[in-house]
Amino acid sequence: MAETYIARGKAVAARALGGEMMIMSVADSTVFALDEVATILWKSADGVTPLETIVRDHVCAAYEVSPETAIRDAEDFCRELSGSGILLTSDRPIAGAAR
């Protein structure tokens, strides 16, 4: 199965506030709130680390959740945010992504 790579979109504004992350798409000023786990994924979205590795190293290590469940939830999260241009996803490393 192909790896999934994720990177933060460029046309976004973001700031952490009280354990959550505020994200705004500058395309349409839509605002999103990311909870703690989603924030971990967002911060780890460097374009070169596979999603599965991010989930295993940063989510499963910190929360009592099975890898299968965590990966499924992470993929749903990525699908939702990529639809708004907040997150970029690819089956190969994403060049030029913010680290």
Add this chain to the structure above:
Amino acid sequence: MSLLQEFNQRALALGVPLSVHMDVTYRCNERCIHCYLDHDDHGEMTTAEIKRTLDQLAEAGTFILTFSGGEVFVRRDFLELVAYARSLMFAVKIKTNAVMIKDAEARRLRELGVDQVQVSLYSHRPEVHDGITKLPGSFRRTLNGIRLLRTHGVKVAIANVLMANNQDDYQSIRNFAEELGTSYYVDPTITPMMNGDRGVLALRIKGEQLPAIFHDPSLIPDVDKFCAPPPPPTEDELDGFPCSAGHTSAYISPYGDVYPCVQFPLKCGSVREADFLDIWRDSPQFHEVRNIRARDLSTCSSCSHVGTCSRCPGLAFFEGDMRGPSTADCEKSFYRTGIPSANMKRLAAAGAAVRSSHSLVQIRAAG
């Protein structure tokens, strides 16, 4: 409650300056007749100083950063500053007259992911607009700048300051905004100059002409609600804060001075002498502003408008007491609802002539 409002509530609880307005210069290529600024350069922050301040704002949790002036594009490093701010993930808004925006600038702002550019436009009549800006050809150049921004897909808001010279033009400007695909704000606020000179207030629209604006359904989505007599204030409203200044927002001048708001000239510190976060947390002036609740206001706490008035503590400060009334806002509440404020009654009882003026209203068009 929108998500942004929820974040604002959380920022208030956590003491985070969610929104900061930074004037990068007071220099300007226009000489607007109503402007409150001194346009000489008295020692603007350098590029490095501004970048260091932006680092501090990001660390403090600031999310919305508004660059304004003066005219921001007279700084040769302005696009460099925007790029740096975007690299720190701020939601960047820019206020400009757009006179210096050509294709390259418009394209770059789009590439940088600026959230919104607000452009001042005073009239659909070139002679009226140029008569206010005192820059011949500014109407044509401003309009061209707006069109280029829109061509490149940048969100634009037209800000229409209303004064005696252009008070009948707002519908035509609103039509312009619709044609250009921009949002539109009308703002009949004329403030005293920063040095306290009140001469520019003569440009304000006469108060008796405000009801027509407040009751215009093309500007106010729910006129009946907006202009209804104020309900008795709730305990929450009496325990509430007058506005976000000093609570979740702040202002930084081109010289690095920190204030609660651009309209609130109470200096709280300087980023040239201390870190922004230290000023934000420890300045006695910020603490004083934060301690004011509606129930503490000297006259307004007993006013029927206290729960709904847009009383500006900065304008009250201009009048001599940040806990006192802002006469301009009193009159705005009066012309909106037809019910005199406690301050107006007090002044009338004292035999004082109530000046015909108003201030601080920002009305977002319904469309």
